[in-house]
Amino acid sequence: MPPRLTLRVDLGPRQSIGPGKMRLLDAVAETGSISSAGRALGMSYRRAWMLIDDLNSSFRRKVVSTTLGGREGGGAKLTPFGQELVKRYRAIEANATKATRSHVAFLARSMRSAGASAAKRTRLSR
């Protein structure tokens, strides 16, 4: 497993975006509904709905738009701003990963790997 960064952007006292909300937005874009998106991520409809309501009320523009009715209880999709939000978050991940590469590589090299520990035990037991 290569080392990787996980990022949360705190924007206000109770307002943040991070990998969970971004995965949920990706799933809404893919499935076209909040309930399907929640289900795809093993999340209750209530939890998915609350996260999206939280996003919609955090920003000046809506992130997800919903339509009522239909057999599945209506559809949902990302607004243009919602698409921009996901794009910006992915850019933040990419830029942060690139800018921190040498330090993260140092940490990865400093790890005790499973192989290294086994070799050490072998040497010690001879």
Next chain:
Amino acid sequence: MPPRLTLRVDLGPRQSIGPGKMRLLDAVAETGSISSAGRALGMSYRRAWMLIDDLNSSFRRKVVSTTLGGREGGGAKLTPFGQELVKRYRAIEANATKATRSHVAFLARSMRSAGASAAKRTRLSR
């Protein structure tokens, strides 16, 4: 509150470093003991000890060294590698923050501020 990044570096399947462990290491450096460090962060001794044991076993070199004995049950301090680890994590935070500034500023500008919502409500109610 200015926007800010919170970072976790995943180094292996169950090995990561993030703000919690780094705060604990800072507190060990300041207080000279694991129990005092835990207490300063509102954490049980057991929890603090487990986090440090986890760090010590994740890397090739020890992060915290302990001495037995004394009234307080021994002391603890960061090893040179532990100091380097904290320095590298702080550098990762600083570099990531700098590299993502424009995108994070965009997100901050897109927020619905408390003031803006109040103004909107006032306008609507007239």
